[in-house]
Amino acid sequence: MSGVALQQLVPDYIQRFEAYIPSKPDPELKKLYGCDRLYRLNNNENCLGPPPEAQRIIQRFPPPAAAVYPSGDCYYLRTALAETFGKHPDQFIVGNGANEVITCVIKAFCQQGDNIVTADKTYAVYEWVAEFSGLEARLVPLEDFEFDDQAMLERMDDRTKIAFVCNPNNPTGSYWDTERMRAFLDAIDGRRIVVVDEAYCEFVDRADYPDGMALMEDYPNLVVFRTFSKMYGLAGLRIGYLAGSPEVVQTIRKTMTVYSVNVLAQEAAQAAIRDTEHIERTRSMVRQGKDFLGRELARMHLPVVVGEGNFMMVRLPMSDTLAYRRLMAEGVMVRTMTGFRFPNYIRITLSHMEALEALVEALQKILKPPA
Structure with a gap:
């Protein structure tokens, strides 16, 4: 050619x-x-x-099991996540790293002419996926190394489908407290999907840090990303997940590729999530x-x-x-x-x-x- x-x-x-x-x-x-x-x-x-039990699972993995397809929808891991966070298993989607679930959310809600809004100095994959999908990524400058909530709201229009907030932000480590996060969600008023990326949430030990898993009970348009790559030390196995309201998650599930998460990652993550x-x-x-x-x-x-x-x-x-x-x-x-x-x-x-x-x-x- x-x-x-x-x-x-x-x-x-x-x-x-x-x-x-x-x-x-x-x-x-x-x-x-x-x-x-x-x-x-x-x-x-x-x-x-990884946590000790996850390490033992990795060490004991039987080679013949590599010939068998994994659970296509990560059934047991979603059940473990539901038990951990007090939700229904159908409120979770597990992906091949958080990058896969980022892609699926954008595919589920955006079409040509739509845009997303996020910060200009944050995890770049939100911007990248939007751009290589033919969408506009509206990037709002940070204010004192923090996401600027008011400026983000001002950049939105009728074609804005998703706002991405990295909380705490990579690479600055800043975060919105619960009051600020609720005010932002109230201002959105359910008109757009709000994705809160909590990839580093397990490192935060502050009373005012918002728990996205709890907030989604009040805000059904909220989608939360988390990962096993950082705190849980499973970056090499590539496994992350999202959580949200049943209706929103069911929509996103239509864009997922089944069997994308390998069996070893699923089993190690089940052990890791329980190790405080x-x-x-x-x-x-x-x-x-x-x-x-x-x-x-x-x-x-x-x-x-x-x-x-x-x-x-x-x-x-x-x-x-x-x-x-x-x-x-x-x-x-x-x-x-x-x-x-x-x-x-x-x-x-x-x-x-x-x-x-x-x-x-x-x-x-x-x-x-x-x-």
Whole structure:
């Protein structure tokens, strides 16, 4: 097929869209940057791994079971989620990572000419899915590193179908409290779907943090996203879910691809959701890391943006992409923030002390003035 013929088949909005290029596997990166070990502080993974019972399920997985299709609708996991949150199993949809359920919500409610509203500096997949679906993503600037609720309401029109709110926000860690979230939902007044992405909710230990699972009892247009990738350490198995009112979830279910979640992910997630001790261990590690990095970065006079979640942002006196390359040579991997529209910032996952100490040492080295 010639380039001209292919171009005629590709919609304009796909031609304009830039594909996301993932990083190379760790062994390739170590060869590329000449380092013999690599601390991963780039993807907000939980270095403690999955909860103990989930680990045992993974270790005991019988290889012959790989030949059998998984539950097409994650029946037992949805039942476990319903028991955990006091809802009906049909109020949950499980996907191959949260990205799949994001896509399904947009497919379920949006058509050509519609738009979504979200922040300009947040988890980018809301924007990406809208754009490669031929829809408009209306991006509202953050205000003091927080979602601007009033500005979001002002950007909405008759073709706005969905508002996406990341709470707490990745990458700034800011969050709306219960009062602010209710006021936003009241202003929407059921006229649009409101998606609240609570991917990092298990890291939050604040009395005023809103529980989306409880709020949806009063707001049937509310859809809540959660994931097993962050707190529960199952990022490699790719499993996330959404919850909502029966009517809304039934609509979204029409756009789902069955059998997309593998059997090992389903079984590990069933064990993980019940382990509250794992949450406390992880929160303790994150608090320790936050305190340590806060002190060390202050000594280095580096501004930080830190809130809820297992991450923080740091503003550097150099290009974030240059800092990435230099830190990689020291065996420390961070996330550059230019792609999040925060140039010269890096995002750091709050991990175990050995990794954070290596980061501080590496930062001191790359920021040291030349002799």
